Structure formats: structure tokens, C-alpha cells
Amino acid sequence: MASTANTVHGRVEQARVELTPIQMAAGLLFVAALGYTLLFMQDPLVHDSMHNFRHAAGIACH
């Protein structure tokens, strides 16, 4: 932990050392799935269920 410099670059290096490629791939896949769901899943059931929330969060999209 103390071996890497306390910089943003150091943190990136540290994450690269600590995380295995499988873990990184799983994390990226999870984020991609989450992003896809949030951005593109405009299915009426999901979209309309969150109607009140979307207004309260200031993200109305109708």
C-alpha cells in the first residue's frame, strides 16, 4: 500500500496490481450492463414504474 506513490497514477497502478484480469473484466461487464439498463431499457414497464422517481431526481424523459 505504501509502495506506490499517492497520486492518481499510483492508484491506477495499484488497482492494476491488486485486481486480476478476470476481476477487471467482471467489473467492466457489470458497469456496462448497468449502464445499458439505465440508458437504453426504455421498456414501458420499467420506464413507467419509475415515473415518480424520475421526476423527483430531475431526470424526466417524456
Place this chain on the structure above:
Amino acid sequence: MLAEYLTRGVKAGLVAGIVFGLFMAVVANPLVVYADEMNHAAAEVDGGHEHESEAAHAHGDEGDHGHEEGSGHDHEEAGHSHEAGGHTDEGEGTGHADGGEGHHDTAVSMAVNKAVSVISGGLWAILLGGAFFGIAFYFLEPAIPGTGAAKSYAMGLAGFVTVSGAPWLVLPPASPGAQQSLPVSTRIPLYAGMMVAGALTCLLAGYVYNRLRASNGRGAAIVGGILPFGLLAIPAVLAPTNTIQGALSPELRTGMTGLFVFGQVLVWLLLATTHAQLRSSNSSQTDPSAASRGATLSAD
């Protein structure tokens, strides 16, 4: 170490999520439903009038809209808002989707809408906590201005500006039933673009602050760190104007917008405060010098 940061961010999100979920249940849900009902009532007055006068050809040529699967009460309204021929009040055959909630069909019941919205409020804060106070904080912590709790609050400010503040300069929170002049296909990239602009502005502000802090002192660094936020005015001025109209009075619309802004400010403030507390308690547990200082103080 990343897992530790992520856990802390999600914990902060859980605390903020419980409060925002309550806000959804107690304040936002009833208010949005009330506003929707007002819009429905206004739409029925307009629509009923129109329906009578134009009933003869209103039926029969509806159907190229995909609007029909709504619940029963909406179907009655569909008659007047849908006349796909040349006489629709929206002036375009499929324009109802961008119109007010008064005409807005829903695929779910009100109970489901309310319950899912409350849960979404909680998960929203957890998502923000994990993404910003977990992952982003892990990587950016060395570059975030300030020390101790100030870093958490700086991240909270940056998060708010990125997710809500910058996009709202162009697309402020719309009250239920508001008719917006820009189509959804324009507003989504506009919102996303302003999020990117907000994030870049925050990174620039942090960079300027750190550079000036090292060379010119704290006062100059604070002023220099604030200035980049003025750059957000450029895309806000250049973006197309989104005119908002609706059945609600302007005062009520303004009040609801203010309340929704307050809700998001509350989320970020809770995230930052909880995160600062968790960091503080964690560092006092793991830092032996702090522990020994505490022991010395208590011994004294």
C-alpha cells in the same frame, strides 16, 4: 483496497438512500400524483370539449400510435388525443408522447409506480455512492482538493455538478405534465453531454486549485478553482432552448422544481457527510499514531 473504498461508498449510499427513499414516499410521490391528477383534470376539460365536437371522425382512424395498452381511464382520453388524422391538437400524429402527463398512458398501476419509485430512490443513492464515493474516490482521492472531510464534500459537490447541476442548466427538472418543446431524442444526448461537461469542469477546477495552492496560496487557489465553473455557461447558452408549458400554475411548477433540486442536494450532502464520517472512523481505527494520540489524551 479498492473493495474497501467501494464498500465505504456503498455504505454512504445506503444511508443517503434510506433518507431519499423516505423523501420519495412522503413528499415526492404524493406531490407528483397530485400534479398528474391536475393535469388529467385539465386535459379532460380540454379533451372532453374537443371530443364532443369532433367525435364523428375521432374514432376509426386512431390506431397508428401504440397508445392503446394503457389502463382503462386512459383509454377514454385516448379518443381525443389520438385522432391520427389531420386534426390533432398537438399538430402531429404521434406527438402525444412528448405531451403532458395528462395524456400520458402508463403500463403499470399507481401502486407499482409508487413502490418502485421509492425503491429506485434508495438504489439511486446507492449507485451514486458506489460510483462516486467508491470507485471515483479511490482513483481521484490524491487529486481531490482539501484534506480529511473536505475531500468528501468536494467529491459531493463534483458529483452533484456532474449528475444534476450542469445538465439542469439546460434542462431543469420538469414538473409532471410539463410539455417540453425539445423532443426526447434531443434531450437525452443534451443531458449526457452536459454531464460530461460538468465532469470535465470539476476535474479542471480541481487541477487549477491544486496548481495554485502550491504556488499562490489558499485564497488564490479557491478563486481559481471556482472560475472554471463559469465555463459551463458556454454550453448552457449555446444549447437549444427547451420551452416548458403545462396545466400547472407557474408558481407550483417553480415550487416543485425547487423541491426536486433540494432532494438531490440532500442526497449529495448526505453521501458526503456519511462518507466523511466513515473515513474518519476508519482512519482513527487503522492509524496507530492517531490511536496512540487518543490514548495519550485520555491518559492525560
